[in-house]
Amino acid sequence: MLKIDNLVSGYDNLKVIQNVSIKVNPGEIVSIIGANGAGKTTLLKTITGILKPVSGSIFFDGQDISSTKTEKIVHLGCSLVPEGRQVFAPMTVRENLILGGYVQYKRKLGSDVLPYLDRIYKLFPRLLERETQFAGSLSGGEQQMLAIGRAMMARPKLVMMDEPSMGLAPLVIKEIFSIVRMLRDEGATILLVEQNAKAALRLADRGYVLETGKVILEGSSKELLENDDVKCAYLGKTKKDT
Amino acid sequence: MELLLQYIVAGITYGTIYAIVAIGFNIIYNTTGIINFAQGEFVMLGGMTAFTLKEYMPLPVAIICAVVITMIIGALIEIVFIRWLHKPSVLRMIIITIGLSILIRETALHIWGEGVTALPYFTGTSVTSVNLGGVFISPQVFWAVGISSIVVILLGIFFNFTLLGKQMRACSANREAARLCGISTQNMVTFSFMLSAAIGALGGCIVSPITYISYDSGSQLAIKGFTVAILGGLGNSTAAVAAAMILGILESFSIWALPAAYKDVVSIAIMLIILFVKPSGLFGNAAAARLKEY
Numbered sequence: 001m002l003k004i005d006n007l008v009s010g011y012d013n014l015k016v017i018q019n020v021s022i023k024v025n026p027g028e029i030v031s032i033i034g035a036n037g038a039g040k041t042t043l044l045k046t047i048t049g050i051l052k053p054v055s056g057s058i059f060f061d062g063q064d065i066s067s068t069k070t071e072k073i074v075h076l077g078c079s080l081v082p083e084g085r086q087v088f089a090p091m092t093v094r095e096n097l098i099l100g101g102y103v104q105y106k107r108k109l110g111s112d113v114l115p116y117l118d119r120i121y122k123l124f125p126r127l128l129e130r131e132t133q134f135a136g137s138l139s140g141g142e143q144q145m146l147a148i149g150r151a152m153m154a155r156p157k158l159v160m161m162d163e164p165s166m167g168l169a170p171l172v173i174k175e176i177f178s179i180v181r182m183l184r185d186e187g188a189t190i191l192l193v194e195q196n197a198k199a200a201l202r203l204a205d206r207g208y209v210l211e212t213g214k215v216i217l218e219g220s221s222k223e224l225l226e227n228d229d230v231k232c233a234y235l236g237k238t239k240k241d242t
Numbered sequence: 243m244e245l246l247l248q249y250i251v252a253g254i255t256y257g258t259i260y261a262i263v264a265i266g267f268n269i270i271y272n273t274t275g276i277i278n279f280a281q282g283e284f285v286m287l288g289g290m291t292a293f294t295l296k297e298y299m300p301l302p303v304a305i306i307c308a309v310v311i312t313m314i315i316g317a318l319i320e321i322v323f324i325r326w327l328h329k330p331s332v333l334r335m336i337i338i339t340i341g342l343s344i345l346i347r348e349t350a351l352h353i354w355g356e357g358v359t360a361l362p363y364f365t366g367t368s369v370t371s372v373n374l375g376g377v378f379i380s381p382q383v384f385w386a387v388g389i390s391s392i393v394v395i396l397l398g399i400f401f402n403f404t405l406l407g408k409q410m411r412a413c414s415a416n417r418e419a420a421r422l423c424g425i426s427t428q429n430m431v432t433f434s435f436m437l438s439a440a441i442g443a444l445g446g447c448i449v450s451p452i453t454y455i456s457y458d459s460g461s462q463l464a465i466k467g468f469t470v471a472i473l474g475g476l477g478n479s480t481a482a483v484a485a486a487m488i489l490g491i492l493e494s495f496s497i498w499a500l501p502a503a504y505k506d507v508v509s510i511a512i513m514l515i516i517l518f519v520k521p522s523g524l525f526g527n528a529a530a531a532r533l534k535e536y
Contacts, residue, residue: 050418074424082422088415091408098405099412103424105405154424 001026001158001189002047002078007056009046010213015054016042018213024158024191029184031192031200031221034210035233040193041083043210044162048080049073061157075103079156083163085147089136093127096135096146100153113153120149123182141172148179159183160191165199177203197233201225209233244376249494255383255452257490258390262445263467264474264482265397266438272414272477273427273434276335280319280343281442282464283350287312288443289455290350293359301362305447309440316439320432343460350457361450368451386448393441394483410434414477462506469513475523485524 002024010016016039024030034040045051047058049070058066060078068076088096097120101113121128124145130138135146144164151159164180165173177199184190184203194200201207201221209217209230217224224230263285270278292301292308299307323338324330330338363370364385371378401407412420413430420427446455453459470489474481489509496508516523 048422050421069426070421071424071426074422080422082419086416086419086422088412088419090415091411095408095411099408099420099423099425102405102409106424150423 001028001061002191003057003059004047005057005059007043007046007058008054009042009051009056010039010054011042011051016213017046019056020210020213020215022208022215024189026157026189027187028206029180029190029192029204031194031204031207032210033194033197033200033207033224033230035195037212038210039213040210041162042213044080044083044160044191044193047073047160048078074154074156075106077155077157079151079154079159081144081147081151081159081161081164083166085140085143087135087138087143087146087150089134091135092132093135093138093146094131096150097127097153100150101155103154109155112155116153116155120152123152123179124149139172140168141175144168144172144176145179148176148183152183158189158191160193162193163195164192165194165196173199197230198225201230245498247375247377249498250491251377251379251383253491253494254487255386255490256493257487258386259445259449259453259463259486260466260470260489261483261486262390262393262441262448263463264470264486265394265479266442266445267467267471268477268479268482269434269438269441271471273410274324274335274431275332276324276339277468277476278435278438279336279339279464279468280346280460281438281467282460282462283343283346284312284316284439284442284460285446285449285463286350286455286457286460287315287346287439288446289361289450289459290354290359290446290457291443292447293361293450293455294354296361301364305361305444308447309443312443312446313436313440316435317432319439320435324431324435325428343464347457347460354457356457358454358456359450360454361447363451380452382448382451386452389444389448393444394479397441397479406433465506465513466509469509469516472513472516472521473524475525478523478525481523481525488524 004020004022007017007020008015020043032040042051046053049065049068053066057064060076063076065073088099097117098113101116104110104113126142127145127149130142135143138146148164164176168176180190180192180203192200192204201224204221207219207221207224208215209224217227217229263281266281266284267277270276288308291311292304295304295307319342323342363382365381371380401411409425410430410433412423412425413427417427470486471482473489474485489512493505493508496505
């Protein structure tokens with residue numbers, strides 16, 4: 001579904017991503033783990049066309065999207081749940097979700113938007129309760145649900161999530177991960193980027209470990225969870241967090 | 243008492259015009275974060291174009307055509323001068339839009355000359371008036387207030403209930419997230435220029451019979467509109483209407499208290515005071531402002 005080869009990308013002269021190759025197969029959950037500054041967000045921004053790659057190729061559904069505009073990439077079926085949620089704060093929850101379904105209108109499938117909105121509300125009953133509230137007034141966890149719901153409204157073939165657990169309380173993180181699990185059970189293809197390595201790997205089928213812009217390890221989640229380096233890095237992380 | 247009401251009516255008349263210019267500022271500001279200093283020029287272009295066209299067609303058709311032509315000019319300005327800029331700085335945008343306003347003004351001078359033009363009154367003539375409880379009101383005032391109110395209501399409906407309006411608001415709330423929803427923010431910017439050009443042009447047509455329009459009317463209106471936009475709180479169109487009424491009425495009372503030449507001083511003084519004391523505007527709410535990106 002997604003195939004990235006030798007990708008180099010970054011900001012101006014700073015090459016944050018160096019020769020990264022990643023693959024996501026249909027129906028898979030792949031997680032990319034790594035510490036702050038490893039280039040996880042840069043990688044996702046490059047895939048969605050917000051940043052232009054310096055070199056390398058990005059194929060989505062067999063189509064080269066390395067120089068495609070963000071709008072078009074979303075239209076093709078590749079959605080991003082951005083880091084820090086990025087909901088439309090001065091707009092209502094409902095408006096946020098409807099706008100998420102905007103590409104469906106462009107695909108001439110506008111009649112599917114409202115029925116699917118009901119499904120999203122079933123997945124996230126909390127959003128239904130808050131339907132007419134401004135997105136900016138929601139709690140962090142609710143905003144994260146809204147951001148995920150908004151991305152799902154586009155009916156993407158691939159959902160990429162950039163640190164959905166960032167800045168949330170442990171209980172809320174649990175909830176968010178159970179939502180991701182629910183999406184997986186429905187057959188969604190997900191690329192999950194996380195600092196919360198343990199939780200992400202438990203959820204994923206396969207994983208990549210990103211360090212200073214390079215993939216230093218890849219394998220099935222089980223292998224990675226048992227890998228000593230990963231364990232060590234993971235322990236180091238918990239030390240820092242507590 | 244009648245005199246007082248007369249001043250208020252005059253104030254409201256000017257207020258509606260300022261409101262229309264301010265709304266034009268706000269629409270572009272909301273989608274781009276730019277203050278388009280050429281906004282007053284759209285008003286002038288609307289009034290002047292309608293004046294020329296009315297020789298060849300009935301007045302309502304001429305006004306519609308003038309609005310459409312100005313709208314196209316607005317789109318062209320965005321496509322030619324603004325679109326290709328990659329994340330321009332605010333200062334650069336200010337200089338570009340001021341430059342554009344000079345360009346448009348000088349072009350207008352070549353086309354229409356220095357003369358002052360006025361569209362005929364939409365109904366009646368300059369001496370017709372409606373007596374409302376001792377206050378004499380020109381029918382054009384009703385047109386100005388009526389059309390402006392309709393514009394404000396239609397804009398409210400547009401931004402809140404149509405998908406295109408919601409897209410524009412999304413673009414204003416969070417540009418990157420809007421793109422991630424598949425919205426072409428570039429097209430939204432073009433559209434916001436078209437919309438505010440059209441609204442400005444319509445304002446120019448309404449105001450033309452009352453205030454007359456010449457090639458250089460734009461900059462004055464732009465200052466008034468900008469004052470009002472700031473007074474209400476940049477980006478907030480409902481507040482702009484209220485602020486416009488305040489400014490219009492203050493100005494009209496200033497004629498009563500001070501020599502008429504000081505009329506413009508009032509608005510500039512208000513603008514400076516607001517910029518110094520409360521840049522978020524009279525109705526600018528710090529909490530609401532924080533919900534916005536900028």
